Amino acid sequence: MRLEVAQLHITAQMKGGTFSTVVQNICLSVETGKRLAIVGQSGSGKTMTAMAILGLLPENCSALGHVVWNGIDILSLNARQRRSYLGTDFALIPQSGADFLNPSLKVGTQFREVLRRARIERSLQGTLMHRLLSGTGFDDPAQILRSYPFQLSGGMAQRVVMAMAAAGNPHLVIADEPTRGIDQENIRVFLANLNTLFKDSAILLITHDISVAAACDEILVMNDGHVIESAPARILLQHPKAKYTRRLICNLPTAYTSKKEALINDA
């Protein structure tokens, strides 16, 4: 299965009634079993691109172009039809697991609701929740299910949300800055879990961290609502074409430090 985005334009209606272009002519593709990273500085349109794919754009924004999933241009479907993809074919791993969870409900209650929406039979829910939580590294899933979100650390909340995202066995997973605010060790664990839980899914990973992007198959660089370049990760990191990409790599945290000097000298 394959996601193909072509000539995606997103426009926002501003307060005075004027229109502003948010992204222009975005083209990207990712197929099941592959991971695509989107990198770019703040405000470059990464999240809006992801939201357009998932059908979750804010009300004042609209998208034109093509978002083709499995041969169907889902951008032309109505809101109800589009929502039916989320939680089944598509899943979102949001930036902050802790913010995503409802603070007043136990993890188990929220997890069951996710499974209900994914149309998992009630009698299978318990076993599935335990399996998914074990899959994200929890030794005692029962205790996690009994916990309230405030009893979890940021990294633990992220793992819970990831297990929830895996519940519907999605074919496309979009993770928006999933590693922001978590330490290097937890980033390593996150990437390992992502690869195991979503082995057969197409993964679109929005990130500021070059070490996370480097773990993907392809990298797409965005700036100011445009695609600057895209290429297999290794090629893009070692031979970035655009000056913007070189500067971005130099400014991104972690890894590739030895490459940075060469890139700066080249720029």
Ligand SMILES: Nc1ncnc2c1ncn2[C@@H]1O[C@H](COP(=O)(O)OP(=O)(O)OP(=O)(O)O)[C@@H](O)[C@H]1O
């Ligand atoms: N509801 C909205 N109405 C109008 N403009 C918006 C709206 N939401 C976002 N924008 C604008 O769209 C542009 C792209 O925003 P987006 O959130 O996609 O950036 P981003 O690349 O995800 O940045 P970050 O790395 O900070 O998350 C920004 O200029 C932002 O101000």
Ligand code: NI
């Ligand atoms: Ni964003």
